[in-house]
Amino acid sequence: MEGPIFTVAIQHWYKWRSNIARAVLFSINAHMENFSEDVDARAAHAKWMKGDTDTIPFTWKHHPMSAEEPQVFKGLFMSYFVLVGLATHFNMTSSVCAELEVDSEPCGALVIATVGAEHAFKFWGTGVSTAGVLDRKEEAKFSEDNWGVSTVEYIKSINKLTPRQWKKIKDAAIELMEKPKLSVSLTQGANASPLNARGSLFEEDSEGEE
Numbered sequence: 001m002e003g004p005i006f007t008v009a010i011q012h013w014y015k016w017r018s019n020i021a022r023a024v025l026f027s028i029n030a031h032m033e034n035f036s037e038d039v040d041a042r043a044a045h046a047k048w049m050k051g052d053t054d055t056i057p058f059t060w061k062h063h064p065m066s067a068e069e070p071q072v073f074k075g076l077f078m079s080y081f082v083l084v085g086l087a088t089h090f091n092m093t094s095s096v097c098a099e100l101e102v103d104s105e106p107c108g109a110l111v112i113a114t115v116g117a118e119h120a121f122k123f124w125g126t127g128v129s130t131a132g133v134l135d136r137k138e139e140a141k142f143s144e145d146n147w148g149v150s151t152v153e154y155i156k157s158i159n160k161l162t163p164r165q166w167k168k169i170k171d172a173a174i175e176l177m178e179k180p181k182l183s184v185s186l187t188q189g190a191n192a193s194p195l196n197a198r199g200s201l202f203e204e205d206s207e208g209e210e
Contacts, residue, residue, distance in 0.1 A: 021116035039127030046124035085113020157201035
């Protein structure tokens with residue numbers, strides 16, 4: 001398929017994906033810079049958050065900050081980093097007319113936000129962000145070659161979400177989007193983890209609030 005309409009659509013798709021990834025990257029950069037001034041501590045934290053376990057801590061709203069803490073995880077796909085990405089999606093699509101709205105869950109936006117977060121934590125693997133370092137340009141690309149497999153694996157976990165879990169995730173992202181300071185920043189902004197862990201993330205659905 002070719003033509004001007006297709007070309008414009010592809011351009012908007014790239015912009016959508018890039019804005020989500022950029023918003024997530026900014027949020028994680030701020031988190032890492034505030035976490036510690038010690039390079040080794042930041043490196044260890046980035047490795048832990050990115051996930052060398054079966055749980056992948058950065059995907060959860062409530063999670064331990066290290067392996068030494070009680071391993072309690074609640075609020076899958078409700079971490080601040082992931083919600084920032086989803087809020088960016090809602091911010092960019094808020095002006096879509098009703099006739100063009102799709103009655104389905106924003107799986108694509110959620111997986112881009114999640115993969116973007118893993119991508120961003122990978123930048124901090126040495127305790128100093130390597131984003132923008134020229135000799136690691138190819139490795140740093142947020143491309144299908146680098147992250148396609150991860151995306152497919154996360155989709156497996158996202159497809160397990162129940163309607164009630166989706167509602168919690170979307171409500172939290174919309175609430176985040178409506179915060180004045182974040183809304184402004186969204187407009188302006190606008191494979192070490194085990195693969196089986198990405199595809200096997202799961203949280204039992206419950207009526208209780210997170």
